[in-house]
Amino acid sequence: AQKITQTQPGMFVQEKEAVTLDCTYDTSDPSYGLFWYKQPSSGEMIFLIYQGSYDQQNATEGRYSLNFQKARKSANLVISASQLGDSAMYFCASGGGATNKLIFGTGTLLAVQP
Amino acid sequence: KAGVTQTPRYLIKTRGQQVTLSCSPISGHRSVSWYQQTPGQGLQFLFEYFSETQRNKGNFPGRFSGRQFSNSRSEMNVSTLELGDSALYLCASSLASGRGTDTQYFGPGTRLTVL
Numbered sequence: 001a002q003k004i005t006q007t008q009p010g011m012f013v014q015e016k017e018a019v020t021l022d023c024t025y026d027t028s029d030p031s032y033g034l035f036w037y038k039q040p041s042s043g044e045m046i047f048l049i050y051q052g053s054y055d056q057q058n059a060t061e062g063r064y065s066l067n068f069q070k071a072r073k074s075a076n077l078v079i080s081a082s083q084l085g086d087s088a089m090y091f092c093a094s095g096g097g098a099t100n101k102l103i104f105g106t107g108t109l110l111a112v113q114p
Numbered sequence: 115k116a117g118v119t120q121t122p123r124y125l126i127k128t129r130g131q132q133v134t135l136s137c138s139p140i141s142g143h144r145s146v147s148w149y150q151q152t153p154g155q156g157l158q159f160l161f162e163y164f165s166e167t168q169r170n171k172g173n174f175p176g177r178f179s180g181r182q183f184s185n186s187r188s189e190m191n192v193s194t195l196e197l198g199d200s201a202l203y204l205c206a207s208s209l210a211s212g213r214g215t216d217t218q219y220f221g222p223g224t225r226l227t228v229l
Binding site: 099 | 145147149156157159162164169170172202204206208215216217218219220221222223225
């Protein structure tokens with residue numbers, strides 16, 4: 001069974017600094033995807049970035065990058081130049097096999113301080 | 115393109131009642147998945163619909179059901195509501211590859227409170 005572990009319940013970062021949110025995964029599927037979502041207090045889940053298991057390069061989307069280390073089964077999210085609007089809950093998720101079911105971690109609450 | 119829409123946004127019901135939530139996917143997306151989010155259990159997969167058929171189902175009792183229409187819009191129904199059904203219900207849509215590598219885009223959610 002797939003499992004996602006996020007060991008940081010909460011984190012603080014100063015505005016304009018970079019921050020890394022940790023995520024480790026466990027899956028038996030040979031082909032899988034790893035996702036990061038942002039959930040502000042309003043509740044909507046906002047897609048940030050995707051990494052495929054066969055992708056050779058780490059994914060990047062603007063200020064977001066994914067540090068993918070396949071051998072260590074980790075997929076950490078790096079947010080560069082943090083902004084106050086980045087304060088939110090962040091979820092790591094995985095999907096794999098012949099299903100659209102996503103398995104989510106418990107999330108990391110990020111607070112950006114001015 | 116318009117995003118995923120969910121109605122209603124907020125709902126208050128009493129125990130024993132039933133409720134129907136609606137989800138309209140992004141245009142062109144044929145797969146719709148539903149998730150339940152609670153403080154205690156986190157985000158849990160309820161079910162996925164594709165081409166009007168339930169393709170996957172999570173570990174929830176039969177009181178939770180859903181359906182999908184020919185235009186890909188989906189509804190989920192919860193019968194005989196219990197206090198523990200209070201949650202944020204999120205709908206997500208994606209393309210139809212049926213692989214776990216599809217990106218799912220979420221709607222704003224329906225916040226259900228059971229009294």
